Amino acid sequence: MTPQPGTPVLSLRDVGVRYRGGDGAMVEALAGVTLDLMAGEMVGIFGPSGCGKTTLLMAAGLLERPTSGAVQLAGIPAAAVATEAALRDFRRRHIGFVFQKPNLIPVLTAAENVALAMVIDGVPAAEAERRAIALLAALEAAHRAGNRPASLSGGEQQRVAVARALANDPVLVLADEPTAALDSRRGRQVMEVLRSIARERHAAVAVVTHDPRSIDLFDRILEMDDGRIVAERRPGAQA
Amino acid sequence: MNYLAWRDITANLMRFFLAAAGVGFLLTGSMGMLGLYRGVLHDALLTIEGIGADLWVVQGGRAGPFAEASVVSATLDRRVEGVAGVTSARRFVQNNLQFDIQGKPRRIAITGLDFPKDQGAWLSLAEGRLLQSGRGEAIADASLGLSLGQDIRLGRDSYRVVGVTSGQVDMSGDGQLFVTIPDAMDIADSRTPETVLLERAQGLGVSADRPSRIAAVVVTTEAGMVEEVARIIGAWGDVAVLSREDQRSALVDGRLWRLRMQILFFTILLLTVTGVVIAMTIYTSTLEKLHEIAMLKLIGARDGFILRMILEQAVLIGLFAYGLALLLSTLLFRFFPRNVVLLAEDLTLVFGGLLLACVVGSWIGIERAMRVRAKEVLA
Known part of the structure; x- marks a missing residue:
């Protein structure tokens, strides 16, 4: 079901993630994050390495x-959603993921990689x-x-990965550094594709990135540090 | 079929073929083991089944000529013929001896036929005819390398091959040569003239003559009289009476028991190695795909989808290997020196064992894949 633009798709309320580190000490990867992602908006999540961006993406996903x-x-x-199996079904139907590496299955063609997500959802292969x-x-x-992934350029692979993320028409697309391995032109293309997904499909798109080159494409920008959202702004507005 | 499994195989064809070939050769070994046992059993039972006996009268307290030495009087058949319900009584003798044939030492199972009652009609002739004379004729199995009309010297006399059988060997795989009972006894008692003279000089004149001993008497009875005849003859005390089933049992559960166990253990060992090879192949293949498996979980693949992908690869290796093993068995076993008999039930058993090996072998790969978490994609 396509959500109406402006309605919340994802809500995080005071979300914390703690785990025991290698030295036995407790690490607070997320510290009480509250966040709403709306249908049709694309949000950029910025912050230094280790600030909790990826953990936030994992919690959201x-x-x-x-x-x-x-x-x-x-x-x-x-x-x-109690069980791992139910969680996986839930994720398949509602969330699409895009990563820095396309993570395509090397033995499948581009079309098969995209189709796989649908086949898993029970759609007949043809x-x-x-x-x-x-x-x-x-x-x-x-x-x-x-073509198989090995014969595609980095930008093409990433577009295939984006297509795969959209295969089951998700309401939420989470992208972790999707342009980090691409040159600026291809990176921009991928970000524009994500932007169009938010606009045309009314999905909520959250992009974790270090890349400021496409900052103008975001509806909102969240700054993170020490597991917290420390600032929120809209491009063009003062932080 | 899970097309991901199929694509993974086609992308790594060499690994698939090598694994399948390895498993296929092991399966060929398993099939050969079982086929060898069946062949030994077939050869061993050939005479027991073919000769058409309801009862075997053997030396008292013995388990018959197929299990151990059995010696009875050569005139025992006349006593047996007098028993009510007996329709025929034939003498039986078989000795494994070694002779030079065309310059090569060759073991022959010399089997006596009670001519003229038994001319060898129960044998399956490939060419030639049955015995027509009480002396000097032989029916030879093709495995002995003798041809029709050929004269062969055994002991002091020559015998002409008048018939040739195919696949008529004994339990040891020695080709059988059928002659009359007196000829068989002469061949077995072949002694040099010096030995005979020496025995006569020692006053052992009787032993210089033909020994009046045979191995057993083969009895057929009127319908429904088997047990009664067996009871009567068994009561004589100097002989033992065995049914055809007793003879079978003496062979299968007696002489062949160790061989059967040995082959069973070898087959289990080979199937275990097969399982290990499959496990190793599937496990290493799974380790290479852990990231992809995490990705599959991330995009929502259920455990069953991943389990099927791994299991189907293992089963495909097994199926290909099984086909290869069948092909190799069909092509190669005919050249083996011993009879190798492939029975459908044994092939089914190997197939069942293979499927089990595939499931067990792929289990460690599946278990590892199940432990992968979707978030490892981000690692």
Whole structure:
């Protein structure tokens, strides 16, 4: 179900993540983060290394259960999704992920990589492949549908990864440094694609990045430090 | 089939083929082991099943000529014929002896036929005819390398090959040569003239003559009289009476028991090694894919999807290996010196063992894959 623009897709309430470090001491990776991501908006998450950006993404993506606070996605409390299997089903239907590395399956073609996410969701292979090619076409990568990742450029691989993230029409797209391995032109292209996903599909898009070159594409920018959101601003406005 | 499994195989064809070939050769070994046992069993039972006996009358207290030495009087058949319910009584003797044939030493199972009652009609002739004379004729198995019409010297006399059988060997794999009972006894009692003279000089004149000993008497009875005949003859005390099933049992559960156990253990060992090879292949392949497995979990793949992917690869290796083993067995076993008999039930057993090995072998790979967490993609 496509959410209405401006309605909350993801809500984090006072979310904390603590774990025991290698030296036995407790590490507070997230310290009481509260955040709402709205349908149709793209949010940039900035901050120094080790500030908790990736941990925030993991908590938002239901990859890491918070030690405190609450996460709600598409109106459903994450705590209500009890088992790992149910969590995986939930994630498949609601969340798309994009990473610094495309993490494509090397033995599959671009179209098959995209289709795989749908096949896993129970879509017949032929139908999944048809939809995958349509998705790749939307990302201007359909001409490489039959190629394996090894023969694609970095930018093409990343577009395939984005197409895969969109395969099951997620309400939330989480991207972790998606442009870090790309040159500025290709990086910009990928960010524009993410931006169009937010605009056209009304998905909430959160991008963890160090890259300030595409800052103008974000609706909001969150600054993190020491596991906290320390600043929030809109591009063009003063922090 | 999970197409990811298939694509992974096609992308790593050499590894797949090498693993499958290794497993295939091991399976060929397993099939060969079982086939060898079946072949020994087949050869051993050939005479027991073919000769058409309801009962075997053997030396008292002995388990019969197929289990141990058995010596009875050569005239025992006449006593047996007098028992009510007996339709025929034939003498039986078999000795394994070594002779030079065409300059090469060769072991022959000399089997006596009670001519003229038994001319060898129960044998399956590949060419030639049955015995027609009480002396000097032989029916030879093809494995002995003798041809029709060939004369062969055994002991003091020559015998003409008048018939050739195929696959008529004894439990040891020695080709059988069928002659009349008197000829068989002569061949077995072949002594040099000096030995005979020396025995006569020592006053052992009787022993210089033909020994009146045979191994057993083969009895057929009227319908429904087997137990009664066995009871009557068994009561004589100097002989023992064995049914066809007793003879089978003496062979299968007696003489062949150790061989059977040995082959069983070897087969289990080979199937275990097969499982280890599959496990090693699948485990290393899984280790290489841990990141991809984490990615699959991240995009929502259920454990069953990943489990199937790994298991199907293992089973595909097994199926390919099984096909290869069948092919090799069909092509190679015919050249083995011993009879190798592949039975459908044994092939099914190997297949079942293989599937078990695939499941158990892939388990450690699956177990490792199940421990992968989706968030490891971010690591």
